[in-house]
Amino acid sequence: MSEHDIIDRVRKHLLVGGRWRASADGSVFGVSDPGTGATLCEVADGQADDAKAAVETAVEAQDEWAATPPRQRGEILRRAWQLMTDRTDELATLMTLEMGKSLTESRAEVAYAADYFRWFSEEAVRIDGNYKRTPDGSARMIVTRQPVGPCLLITPWNFPLAMGTRKIGPAIAAGCTMIVKPAQLTPLSMLALADLLAEAGVPDGVVNVVPSTSASRVVNPVLADPRIRKMSFTGSTEVGRMLVEQCAPNLQRMSMELGGNAAFLVFSDADLDAAVEGAVTAKMRNNGESCVAANRFLVQSSVAEEFTRKLTDRMAELRMGHGTQPDVVVGPLVNEGQRATVSELVEDAVSRGARATTGGEPGGGDGYFYRPTVLADVPDDARILREEVFGPVAPVTTFADEDEALAGANDTEYGLVGYVFTRDLDRAIRVGEGLATGMVGINTGLVSNASAPFGGVKASGFGREGGDEGLAEYLETKYLSLALRS
Known part of the structure; x- marks a missing residue:
């Protein structure tokens, strides 16, 4: 497949509620090839109203998605892994064109990114809990794990596929719906991934993608909604600090993978x-x-x-x-x-x-x-x-x-x-x-x-992605106390 055909195949609209649509005001922005400076194509430029619509569809889909059997969620991820593996060359070429890394690097990233889907497909059926007697024997304690709820996932430009699957994989495995805000510089890889996930069987409204030239225009209305219960961000420490402040009013859970030295x-x-x-x-x-x-x-x-x-x-x-x-x-x-x-x-x-x-x-x-x-x-x-x-x-x-x-x-x-x-x-x-x-x-x-927990300390952030720890970031712990009749 030619480079032109690969670019042409990507859906260049927003994905909201399972429907590919133009932005609220019809605006678009250009995506460039850093190897030449030339414009590759134009993509819909998400607005605040688009972000609000994505929140509504994610909230509406949450309960039904959370009730989906873990095995079913795992099989969807397994199919997504297989589709990514089968389309390695196409996805790698797309990533190289919009981001600049060599094809060798891009192929390696596709394999690495797909492996998150494979790992979390296997972990979806291993979400655990426990059953205990209280110390005085008068009751029973049941501890369960439940999905945290609708999430906002913000991905960077440098690893446009792997940073997406590292967040989307555990969210799907846990039973969370999501709004994904890809980086302005590299939206094509995420749009191609979203299309692939729909083909793998992800229901409408579970994964919503809103690219935009203004991160704040999308992020602000999403985080202002208390129904969004988690935010995961990969990017600079400077932006991470601002996002922590934005999550504070609604006490949303956060995973922050920030700068390094x-x-x-x-x-x-x-x-x-x-x-x-x-x-x-x-x-x-x-x-x-x-x-x-x-x-x-x-x-x-x-x-x-x-x-x-x-x-x-x-x-x-x-x-x-x-x-x-x-x-x-x-x-x-x-x-x-x-x-x-x-x-x-x-x-x-x-x-x-x-x-x-x-x-x-x-x-x-x-x-x-x-x-x-x-x-x-x-x-x-x-x-x-x-x-x-x-x-x-x-x-x-x-x-x-x-x-x-x-x-x-x-x-x-x-x-x-x-x-x-x-x-x-x-x-x-x-x-x-x-x-x-x-x-x-x-x-x-x-x-x-x-399969390993990825993350840092100090100004490099908190929370972990990958491994058992990565799945736990998308789960809440609930304790049920059952009193016994005497």
Whole structure:
């Protein structure tokens, strides 16, 4: 299927109550290819009235959907997993065109995204409870889990499929209806996913999708409605703080997966070749536009020069180009604003004494390219050590011992993930437990897994997605007390 045909197949309207419809005022917005800057198509631009209509249909569908047998919900998710798997190439091409990542990366994301549907299809029938006697024997206690209710799910542009399935999967498994607000930059993947879910058997009104150029125009009326009982958001810490305030009046439950500033620790006893490969994985996944990307490389002084040289050689050989081209590893950044931010942070570091051992400048072509970059001798006051770069830049600093490594790694407001490379098991446990993060990769640059709890601490948010914990986020606990007749 050609790229034109793939774009043409996507429904470019809002999905409300099982009906694909134009926005309330008929407005649309353009979706661009970051590899060329060209407009791919136009999509309906959701308005406040559209958001309110989505709330009504989600509320109306909630009771019937919650009463659906768990096995039936699980089978729907299983069919969705199979459909995604069967259409990997089509979905991957669509994602590459609207987001920029290479086709290899996009195919990997489709598999990762689909795995959330498979995992939660199996967990839908394992929602548990318990039955106990009260300590004095006079009554029985029954504890059940029930769906939290209609949800608002806000997804980011960098992983437009996986961040959707990571929220939609447990919501469906638990029996919750939802309104999904996809990112303005990448709505096509979510619209294609919603169409696929309807084909898999999701009833009308359970999944509603409202893309919009104004997040607040959609989010504000949804969160103002007390019938919406949960909000899940993946995005920046700045926006996350505002959403927490918006949820406060109605005391809606929240899952917040926010910014990161991951430290990548390399100790002198590490396998340096493995550490370099892990560094490339942790840094360059999704062109560096990932909340779990390694942003700060802390290397023990005795091996810092060798590690930096090896990492420089490895980063320099990565092929950059449009994501649909063969053998491309590094695609464009998502837009000019993101590229400008990366350039600014690199320039700041260099002005303070850092050295670019490779890269350090934008790439050529019409798209928003930035060359894979390694920075050596990065001073402590460089902004890039404090701010999330969200691009293909690896700043390297050094440490003397384990205490200094931990202190440096934890010297950030964020706490999403950390990475540790060492051959010493005792050290791996000590440092892993000492890192103030929600996740730790030990001798690996990849921690994401549908069966594992994904999330952070501090300014990286709260709540978990994936694993048993991810399903629990969409369930309320109810206790029934049964008094016995004497």
